[in-house]
Amino acid sequence: MYRSHNCGELRIANTNTTVTLAGWVQKSRDKGFMIWVDLRDRYGITQLIFDEARTDVSVMEAAKSLGREFVIQIKGTVIERESKNNNIPTGAIEVLVSELSILNESQLPPFTIEDNTDGGEDIRMKYRYLDIRRNPVKNSLLFRHKVTQEVRNYLSNLDFCEVETPYLIKSTPEGARDFVVPSRMNPGQFYALPQSPQQFKQLLMVGGMDKYFQIVKCFRDEDLRADRQPEFTQIDCEMSFIDQEDILQVFEGLTRSLLKKFHNLELGNFPRMTFDEAMRTYGNDKPDIRFGMKFGELNAVTQHKDFAVFNNAELVVGIAVPEAASYTRKQIDELIEWVKRPQVGASGMVYVKCESDGSYKSSVDKFYDQTDLAQWAELTGAKAGDLILVLSGPASKTRAQLSALRMELGNRLGLRNPEEFAPLWVVDFPLLEWDEDSARFHAMHHPFTAPKKEDMHLLDTDPAKVRANAYDLVLNGNEIGGGSIRIHDKETQALMFKHLGFTNEQAQEQFGFLMNAFTYGAPPHGGLAFGLDRLVAILSGQETIRDFIAFPKNNAGRDVMIDAPATIDRAQLDELSLAVKV
Incomplete structure (x- = not known):
């Protein structure tokens, strides 16, 4: 047994208890006749004391050799500290060490493993496994875990079923750029990594699953910024036999429960604002109304x-x-x-x-x-x-x-007080937006979003004025979730593809499986996806998402720790039927 207790749980009530602890050396203070060591693990810090009057000589000598981040195991007796530290939960006690084992030595870390470190962002990302030992990053990852658990519990209690969907799918021309994966068994053909599970969750509704969710990785090959990564996590949800109001009520409830759980806030109904009003009043579709x-x-x-x-x-x-x-x-x-x-x-x-x-x-x-x-x-x-x-x-x-x-x-x-939370629904987005470069309309959300029924007659005469049955959830000036009521019949979906510039043949080639599914009794359905990384950061009072991702990429989309992306061996390229210029 490496430890009987963790480094954050011993209290004055444990005095005179013999314990075994293991962890990393945070710091060591050697006074010659007495050595104090702060031992750290995920749960906290416990002070160890080595006293030449009470500690074996060999143990004292071993203690003198300890450096920062050495991994050690000790056995000793809990005693009351003479000089108490009220800033940490274990500050009333220390452990008088009788046995010491060095489990692994450590080089001097390239930055201090402390809350306020001397390491810049680049060096900390290169040594991310060391950065995770720091409380700000560790606590951010633990907070993410707690939010995720709360989400799963909330949705499961409403009869949502978590279903996994494929990662290797077909590339589609709408939306951001896909990450593509060559197929060895099908030379010259490629999978794409999903930008979202959109079509699969709609097919699950056709399959009668009724309420689906998934906490899922998604991938977009686009330019990065502080709140965007090439791979990100969505809380992806879909429901059948609902209208927009049903969706808004369910996920307003989820957001309200998270704010209650983590900030003890009791919020009333979230305000709502049309897209046109948001643009006219605040100049963007995700206004900060604090x-x-x-x-x-x-x-x-x-x-x-x-x-x-x-x-x-x-x-x-x-x-x-x-x-x-x-x-x-x-x-x-x-x-x-x-x-x-x-x-x-x-x-x-x-x-x-x-x-x-x-x-x-x-x-x-x-x-x-x-x-x-x-x-x-x-x-x-x-x-x-x-x-x-x-x-x-x-x-x-x-x-x-x-x-x-x-x-x-x-x-x-x-x-913009991070301790204040102001949620907002933005509704009635345009269905289509004109792109000058391609000289055609694109779907503002995605091509499966249903138009407002009362605007359907404008599709042929004035498509720019057609409103989508779509909605975004905004929190403190950040879009944390968005979704729509979906098209669920083949004729409307074909009409939508026509207005997006697809020929019948192109629409069938790209999305025929979905339109065919609609001919087998597709129910009315809709959903919403939260950006988990961003949601967790904002709930924690921050807007930069990197500390809430275990191993993030930098602004160039690189993982500087493992040095990816990287070239691959010529034999692998040949096996994949890929010719790459060097």
């Missing part, structure tokens, strides 16, 4: 003077920054430079200070009088002491630019 600064559209009150910048703009729009009228010109200029960065792309910005005496001072006083500026204040909701910031230009780009500025100001002003 704070205000709603958009005020200003075309009607700005395009009547000789200010060409506004007169020539498709959209003039502003926000009121609370209590920011005191900003200096240097601070405002810094914000102007911020929106002009390539990542945002604005050409400039107009500002108005709402003075405490009710007057206004702006960067365009030459063109607009106090009456004009008062109208700006009214439309943006600005009060005395606030600062109005205005952007203009093409509507979609300008909304995106102002949205980025709003979020940046929310961060700077401390308005």
